[in-house]
Amino acid sequence: MNDTVNRVAAKTVTDWPVSEAAAGAILTIDLGAVRENYRRLKARLGDVRCAGVVKANGYGLGASQVASALTSEGCDTFFVALPAEGIKLRKAIGAGPDIYVLNGLPPGSEPEAVAADLCAVINSGAQLKAWSSAARAAGRKLPAAVQVDSGMSRLGMAPAEVEALAGDPSAFDGIDVRYVMSHLACADEPRHPANEQQRQAFERLRAMLPESPASLANSSAIFLGPSYHYDLARPGAAVYGINPTPGEPNPMLPVVRLQAKVAQTRRVEKGAGIGYGHTYHAEGPLSLATISFGYADGWLRRSASAAWFEGVRLPFLGRVSMDSIILDISALPPGRLREGDLVELLGPSQSVDDAAGHAGTIGYEILASLGPRFHRRYVGG
Ligand SMILES: *Cc1c(COP(=O)(O)O)cnc(C)c1O
Numbered sequence: 001m002n003d004t005v006n007r008v009a010a011k012t013v014t015d016w017p018v019s020e021a022a023a024g025a026i027l028t029i030d031l032g033a034v035r036e037n038y039r040r041l042k043a044r045l046g047d048v049r050c051a052g053v054v055k056a057n058g059y060g061l062g063a064s065q066v067a068s069a070l071t072s073e074g075c076d077t078f079f080v081a082l083p084a085e086g087i088k089l090r091k092a093i094g095a096g097p098d099i100y101v102l103n104g105l106p107p108g109s110e111p112e113a114v115a116a117d118l119c120a121v122i123n124s125g126a127q128l129k130a131w132s133s134a135a136r137a138a139g140r141k142l143p144a145a146v147q148v149d150s151g152m153s154r155l156g157m158a159p160a161e162v163e164a165l166a167g168d169p170s171a172f173d174g175i176d177v178r179y180v181m182s183h184l185a186c187a188d189e190p191r192h193p194a195n196e197q198q199r200q201a202f203e204r205l206r207a208m209l210p211e212s213p214a215s216l217a218n219s220s221a222i223f224l225g226p227s228y229h230y231d232l233a234r235p236g237a238a239v240y241g242i243n244p245t246p247g248e249p250n251p252m253l254p255v256v257r258l259q260a261k262v263a264q265t266r267r268v269e270k271g272a273g274i275g276y277g278h279t280y281h282a283e284g285p286l287s288l289a290t291i292s293f294g295y296a297d298g299w300l301r302r303s304a305s306a307a308w309f310e311g312v313r314l315p316f317l318g319r320v321s322m323d324s325i326i327l328d329i330s331a332l333p334p335g336r337l338r339e340g341d342l343v344e345l346l347g348p349s350q351s352v353d354d355a356a357g358h359a360g361t362i363g364y365e366i367l368a369s370l371g372p373r374f375h376r377r378y379v380g381g
Contacts, residue, residue: 023375024292024323025260026342029061031069032380033253037239038073040251044222048229051077053218053236055085055102060298060370061240061256064092065378070239071097079234083109083118090116098178100145103155110134119143119178123155125164128171135174145179146209150201150216151194152185159205166208179215179232180206187220187228188246195224219244223251242363243353250353256367258346258374260293260307262339263324275318275326287330289314289337293345294323298369305358308349309337 020026042050052075058066067078067089077098080086083106086099095117104123105113110130113120120131122144135142147156157165165171182202186192199216206214213231219238221228223245235244243250265288268274272282291307293299299320306315307327314327329337337343346352352363359366 018373018375020375020377023261023373024263025258025297025345025374026377027370027374028257028259028377028379029065030253030255030257030380031065031378033241033255034066034069034239035073035380037241037252037255038070038075038235041219041222041233041235041238042073045229045233046226049077049232050075051079051100051215051232051234052239053079053234054089055079055081055236056368057085059236059240059242059364060367062376062378063089065381066239067093067097069381077232079236083113083116086118087112087116090118098143102147104147105130111137114138114142119145121155121181122146122157122175124157125161125171128165128175132171132174141174141176143176143178145181145215146177146212147181147183148202148205148209150182150184150198150205152183152198154183154185156182157205159201162205162208169210172210177210177212179213180209181215181232181234184216184218184221184228187218187224188244190224190245195221195228199228237364240367241352242367246353250351254347254351256346256352257344257348258370259342259344260291260325262289262337262341262343263292264339265289265329265337276321277319280318286317286328287332287334288317289327289329289343290324291327291343292324294321294325296322297371297373299325299345300359300361300365300369305355306350307343307345308347309341309343311349313349314343 052070054063054067057063079100079102081103083101086101098119100119100121102121104127105120122128149156149158184198186194215232216230217228217233219235222233238244238252241252241255268282268286270282270284274280306313312331314329317326317328352366356363356366
C-alpha cells in the first residue's frame with residue numbers, strides 16, 4: 001500500500017474539514033486497493049454478478065467514496081443495513097445503481113424508501129404487505145429481494161412463513177422480486193456442516209417463491225466454491241481488505257492505514273507509575289511517547305497492544321485513555337521519535353486482522369469502530 005499511497009499522493013482528497021496538521025491521527029483509505037479487491041472477487045465469480053456491501057458507512061471507511069470506487073469497476077448493486085443509510089448513499093451516488101436495505105424497511109419508512117428509489121429486502125410477511133401497498137400508492141412495481149432464513153435465525157422469513165406464501169401468489173402483487181436471498185452463519189469456517197445445511201435449506205425455500213435469481217454468498221462464501229455463488233454475491237469485508245479466509249494467507253490487498261501523532265515524549269525513572277490507575281510501573285528507566293489517539297477514536301480499551309515506527313514495535317504501557325495512549329519507545333535511538341511524528345496503528349506492520357487478533361475480536365469490529373475525528377485521506381480513487 002505504501003507504493004500506492006506515494007504514487008497517488010498528489011490526488012489526495014479529504015472529507016474532513018480539519019487539516020492534517022490540526023488532527024491527532026490520520027486515516028488513509030486506498031480506493032485503488034478497494035477496486036483491486038473487487039476485481040479479484042469478480043475474477044473468482046466468473047459470470048456471477050458482484051454487489052458491494054457498504055453498510056455502517058462502508059465498514060467505517062466511507063460508504064459514498066467506496067461505492068463510487070466500486071461503480072467505476074462496473075458495480076451497480078449495493079447493500080446497506082438501514083433505509084437511512086440508503087437515502088444518504090442515494091444522494092451521494094445519484095440515480096442508477098440498486099441500493100438494497102438488508103435489515104428491511106421499518107414500518108413507516110416506505111414512502112422515504114420509494115422517494116430515494118431504494119430496493120426493499122423483505123424479511124417478513126408484514127414487510128411484504130407494506131411494500132405491496134407502497135407499490136399501489138406509487139402506481140408502479142417496486143423492486144425487492146425476498147430474504148429467507150436458511151438457518152441463521154437472524155433476518156428473513158422463517159420456513160413456515162415461506163410455505164404460507166407459496167399458496168398465495170397474489171401476495172407478491174406490485175413487487176418486482178429481483179432476488180431471493182439468504183445469509184450464512186459460518187461461511188468463514190469452510191468445514192462447518194452448517195454451510196451445506198443452509199445451502200440446501202435455501203434451495204428448498206427458494207423453490208416455493210416466485211422464480212427469481214438467487215443470492216447467498218458474503219465474502220467468505222465466495223471462497224466456499226461455485227455452488228455457493230448463485231446469481232449475485234454480496235461481499236463486504238473482503239472489499240475492505242479483511243481476510244475472507246481466516247487461517248490462510250489473505251488473498252486481498254490492505255485498504256487502510258492508520259497513523260497517530262506523537263503529542264509528547266519523556267524519560268521516566270524506575271518505579272514511575274504510568275497512566276490511569278497506575279496499572280503499570282516502570283521496571284527501569286524508560287523512554288515514553290504519548291500519542292493523540294485513544295478509545296474515543298475507536299481503539300478498544302481492552303486491546304492493549306502496540307504501535308510501530310519504521311518497523312520497530314512500540315508497546316502500549318498502562319491503560320488506553322480517551323484521547324491518548326502511552327508507548328514505550330525505549331527500543332528506538334534517543335531522540336529518534338519527536339513531537340508531531342507519526343506512528344502506525346494499522347498498515348504494513350500491523351494489519352486489521354492482526355490488530356483484531358490482539359484485541360480478541362474480528363477485523364469487522366476494528367474497522368466499524370474507527371472514530372469520527374481522524375483526518376481522512378482517500379487515495380487511489
Ligand atoms: C454484512 C452482510 C454481508 C457482507 O458480509 P461480509 O462478511 O462482510 O462479506 C452480506 N450479506 C448480508 C446479509 C450481510 O448482513
